[in-house]
Amino acid sequence: MFTVRTVTRSLLLASTTAILSMPMTAHSAEDPADSLAEAVTGGTAYLNVRLRYENVDQANFTEDANAFTIRTKLGYKTGTYEGFSGVVEFEDSRNLADEKYNNTINGLGAIYPVVADPSHTEVNQAYLSFTGLDGTKISAGRQSINLGNQRFVGTVGWRQNDQNLDSVTVVNTSLPDTKFFYGYVWNVNRIFGNDSPAGDHSSNSHLFNAEYSGFEYGTVTAYAYLLDNNDVAGFSTNTIGVRFAGKAKVADKTHVLYELEYANQTDAKDNPGDYSVNYILASGGVGFAGASLTATYESLGSDDGNVGFATPLATLHKFNGWADKFLATPAAGLDDLYFTGAYKFDGALKGLKAAATYHKFTSRFGDVDYGTEFDLLVAYAIDKNYSVAVKYADYNADTYSVDTQKLWFTIGLKY
Structure with a gap:
């Protein structure tokens, strides 16, 4: 019997018959x-392969951006x-x-909107780890850190x-229910690739979590997070904060969801500014039988309209709208009030999920x-190896940027 899952998987298998299989057993x-x-x-x-089509229709360009790209990761642990x-x-x-x-580096900025995916090949990760100390892992080299x-x-x-x-x-888990992380960062390999002058930032930064x-x-x-950026002085900041997040069961298959977070940021090292700004997050909602509804208020503060709270090492696309209009916090800061509804299907459609979010953006100052x-967003995890997703963002400008x-x-696959 044919299902959405089997048909989609068959199409993906047919398109990836050349994928290398390397059966080995890790110690x-x-x-x-x-x-x-x-x-x-x-x-x-x-092996991880991601095939993507991205279209950008931006009001201050007569031409749409159309990018058809593929990203391939091949690794060994x-x-x-x-x-x-080692990895x-x-x-x-x-x-x-x-x-x-x-x-961002092909010279077409006067014609097309940005799709920040330049062609490149690089060593994405290369590090050694030591786990010979009880409850401790020490790693050195180029690492993915979230x-x-x-x-x-x-x-x-x-x-x-x-x-x-x-x-x-250094990651330590020797105390019950506790995880300590420390990192010293001497270089940031950014998303713009090796050929971009903005592709690497020299650093003397310390991360505590x-x-x-x-x-x-x-x-x-x-x-x-004590950041000392040697290439962009404005990215040198000290950010200290605390966060609480969790859920509480109130009935069968029903939970109350909540997040609270506060941080303060000041200028550091060679940063030319002299400021102190705050970050606030408050979120609440309910989850029940695969569905969730949440309301969230996130505020990135401003120093009297002169400089906004900065997050230069963040996964910025996850926050403040998928249209990426606020990758850099405006000098007047940013208040983002948003509402999200999501649903994860079960039964014959298990692996399918849908989510919708509405954002209202205002200045903090x-x-x-x-x-x-x-x-x-509509995404379908066909199985542990194959997935497909469709995603859409529609930003309507009032006084900031353009529609x-x-x-x-x-399409994604991983082995």
């Missing part, structure tokens, strides 16, 4: 290798020997059609080129209406 920390050679040869290879293991991962992003979009909900530190995984950090990290999940109703996170946005509509169609 875990509980089952370490007997020799270095065994650890190196007895690891696990993995070794087994563990004497507490040591190496290559990433390639390619344009598959006529380059009718501004990829902290919390990625509001302050993330890989920007939505774009075809990840943001990764050249860093030394501590989570405690022992409370019945949620997880408490405290953090301090001066209470100026920036605009509104409607976002829509913008974006549409994406994505």
